[in-house]
Amino acid sequence: xxxxxxxxxxxFITAAVVFFWIGGLLTTLAPPLLDASWAKPVAGLxxxxxxxxxxxxxAAMIMKGRAIYVREGCWYCHTQQTRTIEADTVRSGxxxxxxxxxxxxxxxxxxxxxxxxxxxxxxxxxxxGKYDHQWHVTHFRDPRSLVPGSVMPPFPWIIxxxxxxxxxxxxxxxxxxxxxxxxxxxxxx
Amino acid sequence: MSASVAAPSPTHAGHEDRSAFxxxxxxxxxxxxxxxxxxxxxxxxxxxxxxxxxxxLTYGRLRPIHTNxxxxxxxxxxxxALCFYLVPRLCGVKLxxxxxxxxxxxxxxxxxxxAVVTLALGQNQGLEYAELVLWIDVLVVVAWVMFAxxxxxxxxxxxYQQMYVSLWYIMASLLWTAFVYIVGNFGTMPTTGVNQxxxxxxxxxxxxxxxxxxxxxxxxxxxxxxxxETPLYSHRLSMIGFWSLAFVYVWTGAHHMLHGPISQWLQxxxxxxxxxxMIPVWTLVWNFFATMKGQWHQLKDNxxxxxxxxxxxxxxxxxxxxxMHSLRTVNxxxxxxxxxxxxxxMAVLGAFSFFAIGGAYYxxxxxxxxxxxxxQMANTTFWLWLVGGLTFFVSLWIGGFLQGLQWNDVTIxxxxxxxxxxxxxxxxxxxxxxxxxxILLFFWNVLMTYVGRKERPAETA
Numbered sequence: 001x002x003x004x005x006x007x008x009x010x011x012f013i014t015a016a017v018v019f020f021w022i023g024g025l026l027t028t029l030a031p032p033l034l035d036a037s038w039a040k041p042v043a044g045l046x047x048x049x050x051x052x053x054x055x056x057x058x059a060a061m062i063m064k065g066r067a068i069y070v071r072e073g074c075w076y077c078h079t080q081q082t083r084t085i086e087a088d089t090v091r092s093g094x095x096x097x098x099x100x101x102x103x104x105x106x107x108x109x110x111x112x113x114x115x116x117x118x119x120x121x122x123x124x125x126x127x128x129g130k131y132d133h134q135w136h137v138t139h140f141r142d143p144r145s146l147v148p149g150s151v152m153p154p155f156p157w158i159i160x161x162x163x164x165x166x167x168x169x170x171x172x173x174x175x176x177x178x179x180x181x182x183x184x185x186x187x188x189x
Numbered sequence: 190m191s192a193s194v195a196a197p198s199p200t201h202a203g204h205e206d207r208s209a210f211x212x213x214x215x216x217x218x219x220x221x222x223x224x225x226x227x228x229x230x231x232x233x234x235x236x237x238x239x240x241x242x243x244x245x246l247t248y249g250r251l252r253p254i255h256t257n258x259x260x261x262x263x264x265x266x267x268x269x270a271l272c273f274y275l276v277p278r279l280c281g282v283k284l285x286x287x288x289x290x291x292x293x294x295x296x297x298x299x300x301x302x303x304a305v306v307t308l309a310l311g312q313n314q315g316l317e318y319a320e321l322v323l324w325i326d327v328l329v330v331v332a333w334v335m336f337a338x339x340x341x342x343x344x345x346x347x348x349y350q351q352m353y354v355s356l357w358y359i360m361a362s363l364l365w366t367a368f369v370y371i372v373g374n375f376g377t378m379p380t381t382g383v384n385q386x387x388x389x390x391x392x393x394x395x396x397x398x399x400x401x402x403x404x405x406x407x408x409x410x411x412x413x414x415x416x417x418e419t420p421l422y423s424h425r426l427s428m429i430g431f432w433s434l435a436f437v438y439v440w441t442g443a444h445h446m447l448h449g450p451i452s453q454w455l456q457x458x459x460x461x462x463x464x465x466x467m468i469p470v471w472t473l474v475w476n477f478f479a480t481m482k483g484q485w486h487q488l489k490d491n492x493x494x495x496x497x498x499x500x501x502x503x504x505x506x507x508x509x510x511x512x513m514h515s516l517r518t519v520n521x522x523x524x525x526x527x528x529x530x531x532x533x534x535m536a537v538l539g540a541f542s543f544f545a546i547g548g549a550y551y552x553x554x555x556x557x558x559x560x561x562x563x564x565q566m567a568n569t570t571f572w573l574w575l576v577g578g579l580t581f582f583v584s585l586w587i588g589g590f591l592q593g594l595q596w597n598d599v600t601i602x603x604x605x606x607x608x609x610x611x612x613x614x615x616x617x618x619x620x621x622x623x624x625x626x627x628i629l630l631f632f633w634n635v636l637m638t639y640v641g642r643k644e645r646p647a648e649t650a
Binding site: 006007009012013016017019020021022023024026027028031032034035037038039070071072073074075076077079081083084085086087088090091101102103104106107108109110111112113114115116117118119120121122143144147148149150151152153154155156157 | 233234237238241242244247248249250252253311312313314315316317341344345350351352354357360361364365368369372376377380381382383384385386387388389391399428432435436437438439440442443445446448449450451452455458459462521524525526529530596597598599603604605607608
């Protein structure tokens, strides 16, 4: 068999595809079937895309803001996942309260997913409600005026467009809020 | 050890190499452009407002142009060009269709230009390496099918019955890539959340593992014995390496989500298979090194061999890091830090671009029947890339590792860990600048070889 396989292209092609497909299919199609939690939304999770289509103004705003977040590549420098690492829960926490870790049920409606891959800037999975509206306006206009040493670029064309500015801030303020982890609901507006 | 096998010698099949050389020229041009973009975005880490008032010159728009440009504009195009060169030679026949090859080249040009424009405009699908909008994805599929038809038709009409190992890797890559690309660019469309992220990471990981790895290794397997004029050490080792890669690589995508919101058992599966990856890697490296036994003196002045063997060492290092990052304890330190770009750049630029540049320096004179414009310049390219590359990779590893430790110490404010990275980013910029100079020399050398081809005909046609 092995001595023939490099002489017959048909035999070779079949073997190469079969070998690969064992793992290829098991790691792509099987996991969502085996783990139902991937598709089951946590209580209170809103499907903003569907709500926006139904005329919900707030949901439409968040979806518009999310599209800006995708367009500007914010996700290249900010992750949205509080991992199962102690330090992550502290850094995602606020005012002495640790944040819960991110779970699949919080992201059921995310398209595209924004888990991210690199933390040039801090993780944003629980950023919603940590800073107030004016803080974000100033920060998008000139990040270093609020955070000296930051390497985030300014976004003057978003600040120059009131609709885009409001939408992006609405999206950022919505992040990580579905798990109601803050005592006394002390969210900034 | 088992009997040594020689790579089949060139025949007088009358290779035209038009599409091979054309595509290689295009790839070198995109190499320059992607390198320039790389310098700009590396500079933004020190001057965040640099070119920052124009939306399409901001970091978030330029970064995907840089990554897609390097991966698909430079490396994949160069790999395809070298396939157009070596497949016909290993089959003892001409490329099945030069016309189809040239058409593939022009579609590739269209894809890259369209990618640059759409990404600059902010048309980004929001998935790593799958940023390009749908209509460009379709063009990529069309180009890939055209490329595959050409390669397979050449293989099916081959004169030599036995297929050399480079041909296995190329044929397999053509088939695997089709599945990987479709999952990553179309399979993500109807899916959301963690399910989509799993497919996305399957694609990102396998874009490197099952597109660039097999094509890069095919180039290594062909050009190392060729350039050193010595037979490949072991056919059996190459078989073990190939079939273990074919089985093991595809399982590992979820290691990009370790500690993240994805099922623990899937993380564990990814970790186990990541460690098994050492089997295909070490057998291959053993084979390449043993091939060079008694030939190491050639490293002194054989520039293609310098590139190819250094690429092999980078490949070994990259593929040692990979399984190590997959261990949960190590991952908790290095994940999401600059260590990872250090690792990724060593894979794409260190290992696979070294293979591609080495192959190109060997093949170009034979493609156009002229001596290389300047061997000295080729040698300088090597040293710029070796010194620049090491500066780049090592500074990001050290900085990233230390930053990871700092992140795990919650008494250190996040912004202090950002400021801490500044000198390491400066070293990255310096290393990147040296590499960019190397790219310019490479491009100039290729261009001048073509321009002056009549004045310097090769000694043996």
